[in-house]
Structure formats: structure tokens, C-alpha cells
Amino acid sequence: MYFRFLLTLSLFCAPLLFGAHHESSAKAEYSTNEIIDIAMSAAPSNVSSVATIIDSTGKVLREGSNDWTCMPGTPPNENVNPMCVDKAWQKWLQAFMEQTPYNSENESLGTSYMLIGDQAVDNDDPFNTDRSKGTWITEGPHLMLLLPESLMSNLPTDPYAGGPYVMFKGSDFVHVMVPLETTKLSN
Numbered sequence: 473m474y475f476r477f478l479l480t481l482s483l484f485c486a487p488l489l490f491g492a493h494h495e496s497s498a499k500a501e502y503s504t505n506e507i508i509d510i511a512m513s514a515a516p517s518n519v520s521s522v523a524t525i526i527d528s529t530g531k532v533l534r535e536g537s538n539d540w541t542c543m544p545g546t547p548p549n550e551n552v553n554p555m556c557v558d559k560a561w562q563k564w565l566q567a568f569m570e571q572t573p574y575n576s577e578n579e580s581l582g583t584s585y586m587l588i589g590d591q592a593v594d595n596d597d598p599f600n601t602d603r604s605k606g607t608w609i610t611e612g613p614h615l616m617l618l619l620p621e622s623l624m625s626n627l628p629t630d631p632y633a634g635g636p637y638v639m640f641k642g643s644d645f646v647h648v649m650v651p652l653e654t655t656k657l658s659n
Contacts, residue, residue: 582618
């Protein structure tokens, strides 16, 4: 089951969350230690230093001793949008990949770190890849929080309003984004 989750997670991460608008870099291959370092850069060391580390194919590079999983960004691991997720986010990512309902009202609170930042995504529609529509955001270092959508009603959906905001409102994949620096307009 754990391997299936990792495979699903890696398949999700590359094409949907991280790879929709990726520009590749010149370096195509990284050592295992470099990939581990990239994945660990997503979270504080007290989380990532003992987390399970997977590569972009879902292969476990290092078993962890906490409930966190860290992964590098878009293949071939250019240190673009690595993330570290807790068990609640692992479940969310699996539902996202399988496009099965995820009911935030019935699930655990969750935290995900993306301290390197993310690539441009549509804040309104989790599956939109058409940059001519939607509210596109390229977020710098941030946290993502899973909580019941009913607790998000007083938060803005405008990522440029300042402070935490709601991403994917009204969808099964709604969550709170917590920027850790000023959010700049996406190109």
C-alpha cells in the first residue's frame, strides 16, 4: 500500500502539480545525495532530516522515522517546487491524483511545506492548464494547510490580497495557502 501511494504521489507530482508549465534546466542527472538535499530543502530540518525521501519516480531514497514524506520537484529534480507533506496531505495528494472526492469536513488537519516555492498554478481550478483563464499565482516559500472548508469562510481567495488565502475554493481540493514572503504577480 505504501509503495502504491508513493507511485501515485510521484505520478501526481510530476505532470499535475509541478510539471504543467515547467522549463527544463541544463543539468539532467543528479546524484542520490543531491536529490535528497533538494527534497529536504522543502521543510525545516527538524522535519526533513528524519522524513522519508522519495525521488520523482516514487522510489524511496531514504526511509524516515517520522510521518513526513519529502520529494524533489519536477523531474529531473531541478530544485523547482520540492515539498514535504504529512499523512493528511499524502491522502489529499492521492485523492487529487485519482480525482476522487476529498471531503475536507471529514478529514484530519494537515500541513505541507514548500519552502522553495512553487511554479505557476491557477488558484481557482486545480486542473486548469490554460493560462489565458483563471487566477494564476507563482507562490514563493509557503505552507499549505488542510482544514474543514467551513473554517475558511473568512479568508480571501485573492492570492494577492496579503496573508493567507484559500486555493481551489468550492472544489474537493480546497486548502489554505500561507505565504512566507510577499506574493508577487504571476507572469
